[in-house]
Amino acid sequence: MTFQGDFTFDRAVAVDRRAGADGSRVVFDAMVNPGWDIMGNANGGYLLAIVGRALSVATGRPDCVTSTTHYLAPCPAEPVVIEVDVVRSGRRFATATASMRLAESGREIVRTMATLGDLANDPGGPTLMFEQSPALVDGSSFPRFEDSVVVGGSTVNDFAHLHQFLGTRLDPRVARFREGIKSGEPVMRGWFEFKDDRPIDSLALMLAADAFPPAVFNLDLPAAWVPTVEMTVHVRAVPAPGPIACEFTTRFVQNGLLEEDGTLWDSAGTLVAQSRQLALAPRG
Amino acid sequence: MTFQGDFTFDRAVAVDRRAGADGSRVVFDAMVNPGWDIMGNANGGYLLAIVGRALSVATGRPDCVTSTTHYLAPCPAEPVVIEVDVVRSGRRFATATASMRLAESGREIVRTMATLGDLANDPGGPTLMFEQSPALVDGSSFPRFEDSVVVGGSTVNDFAHLHQFLGTRLDPRVARFREGIKSGEPVMRGWFEFKDDRPIDSLALMLAADAFPPAVFNLDLPAAWVPTVEMTVHVRAVPAPGPIACEFTTRFVQNGLLEEDGTLWDSAGTLVAQSRQLALAPRG
Secondary structure, eight states: OOOOOSOHHHHHTOEEEOSSOBTTEEEEEEEOOTTSEETTEEOHHHHHHHHHHHHHHHHTOSEEEEEEEEEOSOOOSOEEEEEEEEEEEOSSOEEEEEEEEETTTOOEEEEEEEEEEOGGGOOOOOOEESSOOGGGSTTOSOOOGGGSEESTTSGGGGTBGGGGSBOOEEOHHHHGGGGTOOOSSOEEEEEEOBTTOOOOOHHHHHHHTTOSOOGGGGSSSOSOOOOEEEEEEEEOSOOOSSOEEEEEEOOEEETTEEEEEEEEEOTTSOEEEEEEEEEEOOOO | OOOOOSOHHHHHTOEEEOSSOBTTEEEEEEEOOTTSEETTEEOHHHHHHHHHHHHHHHHTOSEEEEEEEEEOSOOOSOEEEEEEEEEEEOSSOEEEEEEEEETTTOOEEEEEEEEEEOGGGOOOOOOEESSOOGGGSTTOSOOOGGGSEESTTSGGGGTBGGGGGBOOEEOTTTGGGGGTOOOSSOEEEEEEOBTTOOOOOHHHHHHHTTOSOOGGGGSSSOSOOOOEEEEEEEEOSOOOSSOEEEEEEOOEEETTEEEEEEEEEOTTSOEEEEEEEEEEOOOO
């Protein structure tokens, strides 16, 4: 159930369950690995993936069907302790909360609440889709994988270090913000995959939901940190093999707060995740 | 700060803080009032408003800027106990978790995580809006308040009892699902207000986010319960006086899971809330 191969991502999200149990609480040790950061602070999706792995192990469920994370403090590359409290364990779903703290100082980094399940073996139900994957729509503005530009390998690598492990690719039309040419449209779209071809499972989707540059980097705002207050990820299906088509949009920057919505599709055209985060607008 | 007048809603969400404090934990007694239910189970937005009131009192902040609630069990009209744990109390925001249980059986009903603030006195920041209130767009399909039909006063009142307290109004074009005539479009839109003209504050927005019939009632699916697994509400501003223009849409019913997105606007055209819930598709 807990996918583990000799891949960078799996080593970076490994959790070590402590022996002994205190009722419904399970405690894990983990290491926030260096290199998964932006300007020295671990990426929010990467932290969520560590917590997601702990939640999966504690509840015995492979998929964080819905998870919400509140980001409390920036996170250096340090040992952390994750406490998981199982709230309810039902037939179809289990609900749990998790708290990640720096092992040394005790400072809390993230608090997560999630409902987990087993999507591949879920009882399922009706399907009625009102949009399809933009990557499969003829004449869509979504870029082909081979026409997209790798995020890493540019100046982005100098501060968004996590892309060294990813094959994140951007639509060339939205990627020119890196040279200071902003599209004026708050959209980032492109493809997510791992550089070492690690298969993309539901845990990797939690990383993908926060791995792209903020959509508002294409607006006339400072290209500065966009601190996430809260991020919710709905994992809607286990992905088929291949890269994930991702689109992130912001509609409302209002009084310094903004939302960013993500829609993620697999190569078969299945909706695999939706995300929404509330973040602070960048300040110069 | 905690808005309290002689209004039905305020009486229905009243919380009574227990004396004494155990570190960062604050305990409240409350009563899930009769009449705020759908088919005997308290409405999810109403439960969220009770929890929201407790979160506000415990943290001393008026607005649940972002809250996520996982619904664990249906709730009868009974006394409840709400435990709030303050996770972090910063200058701009406070983060807290809350758990609501039935006082008698101890059964947990909802678990909520929220970050609260004071939007009217927030430091603010840039505003760049890419959509405006559909109610203020010339030629928009959004109905005028006076052309909309009151949800209560119809057969809906026989099972969605909470509308007896609300002035919820629906676009006539989406309201015919009540006579079995479905638009085929997963959209509900209309207006939210209280029947007794109670002013709409951020707490009332949490109710409004879950007070409309599910958007999928306009699809060819059974008109049965749509159980919410998780709902996140972002309160983006304190509303100006007047009814709230609300639009709820579902894009993806996939394998028995669906999301419903809400966008709520005040009479001045300010975005006051966004919501997204993950729910189970109705079954016959």
